[in-house]
Amino acid sequence: MHPTGIDRVCLAYMRHFDGRAQAVVQHKHFRRILNREASQELFGLLDGLAADFPRKLPGALLRNLRGLNRDGGDRLYLNIGHTGLDSPGFREWVSRAHVRPVYFVHDLIPITHPQFCRAGEATKHRERMRTVLATATGVIGNSKATVQELACFGRTEQCPIPPSIAAWLGSDELPTGHKAGTTERPTFVILGTIEARKNHILLLNIWSKMIGQLSDRAPRLLIIGQRGWEADEVFERLDGDAKLRGHVRELNRCSDDELARHLASARALLFPSLAEGYGLPLVEALAASVPVIASDLPALREIGGNIPTYLPPLDESAWQAAILEYARQSSSDRSQQLARMKGFRAPDWKSHFDLVETWLNDLG
Numbered sequence: 001m002h003p004t005g006i007d008r009v010c011l012a013y014m015r016h017f018d019g020r021a022q023a024v025v026q027h028k029h030f031r032r033i034l035n036r037e038a039s040q041e042l043f044g045l046l047d048g049l050a051a052d053f054p055r056k057l058p059g060a061l062l063r064n065l066r067g068l069n070r071d072g073g074d075r076l077y078l079n080i081g082h083t084g085l086d087s088p089g090f091r092e093w094v095s096r097a098h099v100r101p102v103y104f105v106h107d108l109i110p111i112t113h114p115q116f117c118r119a120g121e122a123t124k125h126r127e128r129m130r131t132v133l134a135t136a137t138g139v140i141g142n143s144k145a146t147v148q149e150l151a152c153f154g155r156t157e158q159c160p161i162p163p164s165i166a167a168w169l170g171s172d173e174l175p176t177g178h179k180a181g182t183t184e185r186p187t188f189v190i191l192g193t194i195e196a197r198k199n200h201i202l203l204l205n206i207w208s209k210m211i212g213q214l215s216d217r218a219p220r221l222l223i224i225g226q227r228g229w230e231a232d233e234v235f236e237r238l239d240g241d242a243k244l245r246g247h248v249r250e251l252n253r254c255s256d257d258e259l260a261r262h263l264a265s266a267r268a269l270l271f272p273s274l275a276e277g278y279g280l281p282l283v284e285a286l287a288a289s290v291p292v293i294a295s296d297l298p299a300l301r302e303i304g305g306n307i308p309t310y311l312p313p314l315d316e317s318a319w320q321a322a323i324l325e326y327a328r329q330s331s332s333d334r335s336q337q338l339a340r341m342k343g344f345r346a347p348d349w350k351s352h353f354d355l356v357e358t359w360l361n362d363l364g
Contacts, residue, residue, distance in 0.1 A: 074100065104142050109275045118146060138360075
């Protein structure tokens with residue numbers, strides 16, 4: 001298994017608090033706290049997301065049935081992945097188990113942009129965020145933009161806002177040693193799950209136009225990411241549009257070393273997303289000294305500052321002009337961005353947890 005997104009954050013928290021934390025096992029109506037010995041066994045199975053984890057989990061739980069308990073002793077309970085927040089009985093369990101919940105909120109996109117999500121996800125996420133507002137001792141957001149979205153939702157729901165902090169996510173450093181090189185044709189990369197809100201369709205439309213105008217002199221587009229949801233038009237174009245072949249390549253999975261190599265040879269990372277709570281690809285690209293052309297979204301501006309080139313996410317003409325400019329070997333826009341990013345320092349997990357631990361101590 002290859003962890004992405006929220007899974008990576010959950011693993012980072014598990015590894016950081018390993019030895020000090022106990023696991024909470026949740027499944028539908030079942031919720032119990034494992035003792036320390038049982039928790040360490042479970043954390044060991046989770047670390048690295050071993051392929052045989054689903055097979056080993058039942059046995060580990062059966063061996064530790066005596067380690068299940070119901071009372072949290074008024075300690076902090078960290079829920080990092082929105083797990084179970086919309087499940088029946090969760091709020092009652094929080095009260096009955098005597099825990100003080102601290103929730104990590106990744107985004108409110110299913111509420112603010114339901115058109116980009118699976119059917120029913122908006123209703124589920126609204127219930128999750130209501131649970132957060134009703135029961136939280138505190139809330140950690142991955143950005144100020146996410147914390148502000150939660151506050152806006154709270155005002156709409158007429159709910160008080162719990163103590164909150166914005167803590168940027170750490171990023172795993174990509175392998176180094178890949179020198180910026182040139183490819184047969186200028187190449188651009190888009191990184192992330194192929195889903196509606198990532199706006200791949202904008203790029204496919206642009207590439208179709210550029211191919212018609214430039215033929216074999218058109219830049220190349222490398223799409224790195226697994227296929228997701230609500231993007232059937234994108235999948236149909238990738239599978240059936242003969243015009244894109246030889247110009248647009250889809251890569252569903254690659255190693256960190258391969259990713260570093262693709263980024264090093266790219267003219268820029270393209271990030272035309274319609275909604276974001278954070279923006280890890282932007283961080284990874286800038287950390288690798290790769291220019292970024294990104295949507296003008298609050299979360300991306302918060303993290304990227306004045307470094308990337310920001311564009312309206314629906315303005316095809318502006319995106320095409322920027323792509324063609326960055327494709328030129330003598331691109332002044334690209335050179336200026338490379339100069340701006342020299343002082344960029346990627347957020348790391350140490351800084352994240354230094355901030356979070358101090359804040360948690362203040363919560364008591």
